Amino acid sequence: MVTIKDIAKKLGFAPSTISKALNNAADINDDTKQLVYETALKMGYKIKRQKNSYGLSERRVCIMIDNMDYENNEQFGYDLILGFKDAAMNRNWDVDIIPMSLNALNPIARNYDTYMLQHKYSGAFMIGFSMHNDYIRNLKKTQFPTVLLDNHITENLKVGYVSTDCYEGIRLALKHLKKLGHRKIAFLNGTKNTMISYERINAFEQIMHELNLPVYDELLENGYYVPDCAKYHVPKFLKHGATAIVCASDLIASGVINEVTRHKLSVPDDISVIGFDDMPFSTRLSPPLTTIKQDRLSLGKSALILLDGLINDIPISKMILRAELIERNSTDVAKQS
Amino acid sequence: MVTIKDIAKKLGFAPSTISKALNNAADINDDTKQLVYETALKMGYKIKRQKNSYGLSERRVCIMIDNMDYENNEQFGYDLILGFKDAAMNRNWDVDIIPMSLNALNPIARNYDTYMLQHKYSGAFMIGFSMHNDYIRNLKKTQFPTVLLDNHITENLKVGYVSTDCYEGIRLALKHLKKLGHRKIAFLNGTKNTMISYERINAFEQIMHELNLPVYDELLENGYYVPDCAKYHVPKFLKHGATAIVCASDLIASGVINEVTRHKLSVPDDISVIGFDDMPFSTRLSPPLTTIKQDRLSLGKSALILLDGLINDIPISKMILRAELIERNSTDVAKQS
Numbered sequence: 001m002v003t004i005k006d007i008a009k010k011l012g013f014a015p016s017t018i019s020k021a022l023n024n025a026a027d028i029n030d031d032t033k034q035l036v037y038e039t040a041l042k043m044g045y046k047i048k049r050q051k052n053s054y055g056l057s058e059r060r061v062c063i064m065i066d067n068m069d070y071e072n073n074e075q076f077g078y079d080l081i082l083g084f085k086d087a088a089m090n091r092n093w094d095v096d097i098i099p100m101s102l103n104a105l106n107p108i109a110r111n112y113d114t115y116m117l118q119h120k121y122s123g124a125f126m127i128g129f130s131m132h133n134d135y136i137r138n139l140k141k142t143q144f145p146t147v148l149l150d151n152h153i154t155e156n157l158k159v160g161y162v163s164t165d166c167y168e169g170i171r172l173a174l175k176h177l178k179k180l181g182h183r184k185i186a187f188l189n190g191t192k193n194t195m196i197s198y199e200r201i202n203a204f205e206q207i208m209h210e211l212n213l214p215v216y217d218e219l220l221e222n223g224y225y226v227p228d229c230a231k232y233h234v235p236k237f238l239k240h241g242a243t244a245i246v247c248a249s250d251l252i253a254s255g256v257i258n259e260v261t262r263h264k265l266s267v268p269d270d271i272s273v274i275g276f277d278d279m280p281f282s283t284r285l286s287p288p289l290t291t292i293k294q295d296r297l298s299l300g301k302s303a304l305i306l307l308d309g310l311i312n313d314i315p316i317s318k319m320i321l322r323a324e325l326i327e328r329n330s331t332d333v334a335k336q337s
Numbered sequence: 338m339v340t341i342k343d344i345a346k347k348l349g350f351a352p353s354t355i356s357k358a359l360n361n362a363a364d365i366n367d368d369t370k371q372l373v374y375e376t377a378l379k380m381g382y383k384i385k386r387q388k389n390s391y392g393l394s395e396r397r398v399c400i401m402i403d404n405m406d407y408e409n410n411e412q413f414g415y416d417l418i419l420g421f422k423d424a425a426m427n428r429n430w431d432v433d434i435i436p437m438s439l440n441a442l443n444p445i446a447r448n449y450d451t452y453m454l455q456h457k458y459s460g461a462f463m464i465g466f467s468m469h470n471d472y473i474r475n476l477k478k479t480q481f482p483t484v485l486l487d488n489h490i491t492e493n494l495k496v497g498y499v500s501t502d503c504y505e506g507i508r509l510a511l512k513h514l515k516k517l518g519h520r521k522i523a524f525l526n527g528t529k530n531t532m533i534s535y536e537r538i539n540a541f542e543q544i545m546h547e548l549n550l551p552v553y554d555e556l557l558e559n560g561y562y563v564p565d566c567a568k569y570h571v572p573k574f575l576k577h578g579a580t581a582i583v584c585a586s587d588l589i590a591s592g593v594i595n596e597v598t599r600h601k602l603s604v605p606d607d608i609s610v611i612g613f614d615d616m617p618f619s620t621r622l623s624p625p626l627t628t629i630k631q632d633r634l635s636l637g638k639s640a641l642i643l644l645d646g647l648i649n650d651i652p653i654s655k656m657i658l659r660a661e662l663i664e665r666n667s668t669d670v671a672k673q674s
Contacts, residue, residue, distance in 0.1 A: 316658055318656070321652055
């Protein structure tokens with residue numbers, strides 16, 4: 001076990017300086033803190049859990065959140081955080097929520113491990129980050145147990161991810177459409193070059209083959225997770241005779257319904273539409289949306305369970321949840337062509 | 338909530354008869370018990386957790402084991418069960434071990450849900466079963482939270498599985514062999530038509546492509562999880578110029594080493610061999626075996642964590658653990674041909 005004395009000896013500082021720096025004391029300057037954190041991490045220093053005022057060991061983890069709304073129950077992050085906090089309470093973990101946009105000016109926050117050590121977190125759940133982000137690059141070599149959503153880091157035993165089984169979800173959606181007589185089915189995917197978009201397009205093509213349905217290149221497109229992207233792709237889908245469109249999110253599906261309507265066609269009479277997520281607003285679309293449900297509360301709970309496992313040295317790589325098809329009114333029998 | 342009275346009314350029996358049957362009393366005959374169990378299950382009856390002698394709710398789960406050795410630490414099941422029991426202890430679950438071979442004559446044991454209800458188990462971890470087994474067929478419609486090892490049941494939210502990431506494992510093995518100059522690499526897989534063999538052959542082919550290594554049909558074979566299968570396939574691999582053989586288990590690898598030696602060739606001078614599992618005996622082979630490690634203790638812990646999740650209505654489908662490559666002496670630079 002590396003101690004504060006070991007770090008002090010290595011740096012030629014007094015042990016009290018090391019201790020103050022690790023506790024983020026105001027009378028130690030940022031450069032010294034940074035040096036102490038980096039040295040401590042390099043030497044493999046582990047935070048000792050301090051007793052809190054109730055005499056219990058401090059057990060703190062955090063949720064770092066970026067590019068994702070979570071303030072009200074209409075938003076994707078809301079149930080995710082609720083589930084995480086609920087499971088954390090059951091296991092006596094305290095949870096801090098850290099909106100990363102508020103850390104943009106903090107130089108120490110730019111280094112993930114330093115930040116975690118400074119704030120005495122045992123682990124983190126990171127949501128909404130893009131893979132090109134500095135923080136994600138930090139994860140390749142982090143020593144801190146970390147859980148991601150829909151994002152994979154190879155060969156670091158400290159990082160795992162939670163996700164919804166998109167093979168199962170897309171299989172349920174395509175079986176449903178096949179039963180309704182659809183054959184020319186389009187897929188409007190999310191942002192290109194992310195792990196989850198890659199998995200979903202693979203799932204779509206594989207399951208179309210399994211079900212003996214034809215796959216047309218003209219009916220596969222990548223959009224973005226906003227309704228607006230529909231107008232760039234739906235016209236092509238319609239031109240190539242699609243009778244059904246599967247979308248990578250409910251937001252995209254809402255845009256697709258609008259775009260189909262703008263072409264003087266009806267959902268579901270002319271075109272069937274399936275979303276992904278089962279967001280609260282999907283029941284209020286017109287027509288109410290058939291969609292592949294992601295159980296966000298359970299995803300949040302699973303993230304904490306996975307993080308707790310990583311903290312206890314169980315090298316979990318993935319936890320994958322079941323998907324469910326919620327049938328509403330945006331799908332119907334295929335129109336005879 | 339369905340009560341004992343409801344079941345009594347439905348069957349026209351006295352409530353005391355139902356209660357006795359559900360408690361497996363000796364003075365109720367097997368036919369009556371079977372009828373009561375089946376009716377109770379159909380009506381959605383849930384076991385009430387009873388208090389034990391310490392005044393705590395009874396929390397019991399079981400491990401059902403078939404076709405797998407576990408009595409000593411040389412065997413695959415040993416650490417699996419140890420890990421499961423360790424995680425169970427931390428969460429206050431009692432665990433019973435049920436060797437299924439001892440239940441062959443029990444007619445009630447043939448129906449999984451009836452058996453679980455009768456013994457008041459909240460859930461089970463089933464290991465070593467083959468997918469063709471009656472028990473596995475029962476799982477398609479079970480109401481009891483159940484965790485499998487390396488086996489998937491679709492569309493039943495009560496059943497999940499734990500597994501080791503074979504893509505990561507096989508990627509580490511093939512990158513290691515490529516670095517040593519190998520190009521003609523054979524794969525001796527396990528028993529055909531199992532989920533795990535299917536995944537592993539897919540992983541092997543996909544990663545060979547990723548690494549720009551050629552895949553030859555003559556170098557891909559399915560064996561069985563016994564050393565003996567090596568003699569049916571190794572001669573063909575040698576004939577077709579393989580310089581390395583990746584095996585689906587350490588047992589298979591032990592047979593491969595013997596077979597290569599029988600052909601007056603040396604491991605690793607002429608042929609490199611990689612196993613799968615990292616069983617204790619793999620260090621004692623000659624030469625000590627390079628192998629893809631399955632962390633069986635963590636698999637067992639994960640199985641309990643997953644089961645606990647399912648019991649708490651978190652619809653986890655899979656928990657996948659990291660694989661690791663353990664480099665020993667059965668791999669070396671490829672011989673120049």
